[in-house]
Amino acid sequence: MKARVNVMLKNGVLDPQGAAVRHALGAMGFDGVNDVRQGKVIELDLADGTSEDTIKSMCEKLLANMVIESYTIEIL
Amino acid sequence: MKARVNVMLKNGVLDPQGAAVRHALGAMGFDGVNDVRQGKVIELDLADGTSEDTIKSMCEKLLANMVIESYTIEIL
Numbered sequence: 001m002k003a004r005v006n007v008m009l010k011n012g013v014l015d016p017q018g019a020a021v022r023h024a025l026g027a028m029g030f031d032g033v034n035d036v037r038q039g040k041v042i043e044l045d046l047a048d049g050t051s052e053d054t055i056k057s058m059c060e061k062l063l064a065n066m067v068i069e070s071y072t073i074e075i076l
Numbered sequence: 077m078k079a080r081v082n083v084m085l086k087n088g089v090l091d092p093q094g095a096a097v098r099h100a101l102g103a104m105g106f107d108g109v110n111d112v113r114q115g116k117v118i119e120l121d122l123a124d125g126t127s128e129d130t131i132k133s134m135c136e137k138l139l140a141n142m143v144i145e146s147y148t149i150e151i152l
């Protein structure tokens with residue numbers, strides 16, 4: 001089975017990478033870019049039957065820094 | 077409007093970050109992790125009416141390195 005985990009900085013946490021992308025898009029002539037946030041996407045190829053709780057545990061122990069990041073899990 | 081762009085390394089391109097995550101999960105006792113690929117997710121807050129072609133153009137000019145990366149666009 002495959003699962004996709006999105007890890008984003010929480011709202012309110014400064015995102016300098018996203019800000020850099022926003023400025024760069026503006027400088028390249030793309031108008032109307034109000035905000036950009038950049039995060040990580042992690043695609044996991046797991047043994048069949050791995051529970052969502054196990055994936056949550058992977059996220060909280062390793063994939064995301066729960067102090068500043070939040071995650072979402074999608075089973076594909 | 078909001079759009080989410082996923083940028084992943086193409087198949088066949090070595091992904092040392094993903095490999096590091098896979099090894100770390102194994103070392104932490106999570107079994108059955110066959111493969112991990114890590115990429116970027118970029119959430120764009122755009123002016124209403126921005127066309128998908130414009131977003132494609134942003135991806136190809138800035139957000140993804142088309143030599144080694146592929147992207148998908150989701151309009152939220």
